[in-house]
Amino acid sequence: MAQGRKYILTINSGSSSIKFALYDAVNPKERFLSGKIERIGLTKPLFKATKTDRFFTADHADYADKNLHNPRNLRNPRSISFVIRLAKTHQQASGFLLDWLQDQIGFDAVVGVGHRVVHGGPKFTQPQRITRPLLAELRRLSPYDPEHLPSGIQVMELCHQRQPKLVQVACFDTAFHRHMPRVAKLLPLPRRLDKKGVQRFGFHGLSYAYLLEALKRAAGAKVARGKIVMAHLGNGASLAAVHHGRSMDTSMGFTPAAGLPMSTRSGDLDPGLVWYLARTEGMNAKQFHEMVHHQSGLLGVSGISPDMRDLEARQRKDVRAAEAVALFCYQTRKWIGAFAAALGGLDTLVFAGGIGENSPEVRQRICEGLEFLGVRVDRMKNKASAPVISRSGSRVAVRVIRTDEELMIAKAVAEVLRRGNSQ
16 A cells, blocks of 8 residues: 555445445546445355455455455455355444455545435435435435435444544435436326425436446547437346436436336336235235335346346246346337437447446347347447447447446545535
8 A cells, every 4th residue: 555645435335235446536547446245134245355456455364264254265366255244234234344444454544435325316416525414314315215325324324433534425326317308307196296306316327427428438529429328237227318418318217116127126017006916915015115126127027036147047948037038138128219219319329237248148139129220239249248339330339338336436526525625
């Protein structure tokens, strides 16, 4: 660790995971460390970390013996992977993470922490320094997104308890979509609910902001201002229609449960199901919520796994896996067609996220049938996950871009710190 160097820590708290990364505070593009804790609240939560230079100082084996079991990959000096003994809650997992980071770097070197906040409601459209009033407002917003906000708030509070003088910044996933046209935000419900803030918010905004910047670097400002559909396809999956650098529409809605079928989330459903299942199965609101968020999507249709990799491997032997993959590709293709209509055409299609970046088969199957829009995929380029996978001369450029939400968080924290120092 360089003498006197200062760092920004980013924390991306999901419903069952925490991703983290460490960046140079002066040049946030320089990343030193990244990792994640997965399967929080499930069996055998997994901790992984990868460094980008000679960074780790603790004795990994001793640390594993004291705090973990089943250490893996310890012989690789650039990567470690452990199974955590206890991480049944986000609070336990984040406590472990902060202890580990203290051992590795010491928080005296960290000048700011940035948190991805999934839902900012109608009020928060820019990164904000975390204060007691902001935390109170986030608690008030928790019913908007009970899957993410409460656990994210826990992590913020724990950081404050451990390091009360450390600057913390909230970066809102909904902010990217703040300029959507009124007609795209409006939900067909009684106007009294609209006045209470019930509208389409959209999510994955940090990812979309990064993809737009990356597209501008790769293809130029003119392309980045064109008619673009971005597909962030991962455990959570959504699409965004973008024109002139602004979000025009997006598939997720008031909550991240809307739109595409996802790993365990249903995506769009007939609202009449609520009353039907209440009458026929005695299902209450909490049970319906649990089903829609944790028992549906790829897991629900396949009955096997929420992981696309598992389903692709089994689809030729198990019709349930095959149907889950087919449904995901079909629904994504439908949304691309709908957004091309909303944009009045299509210039660029971008794939990102764990599935979008890593599954050539899913990309190919989504694009099949979109030839009428000018989408033509080169099979060899797609198989290699090349940056551009469309055929030469195709009317629509199809790109694969590896997204980086953590970098967007780090840049936001650096800007908040800069503004604070200049005041």
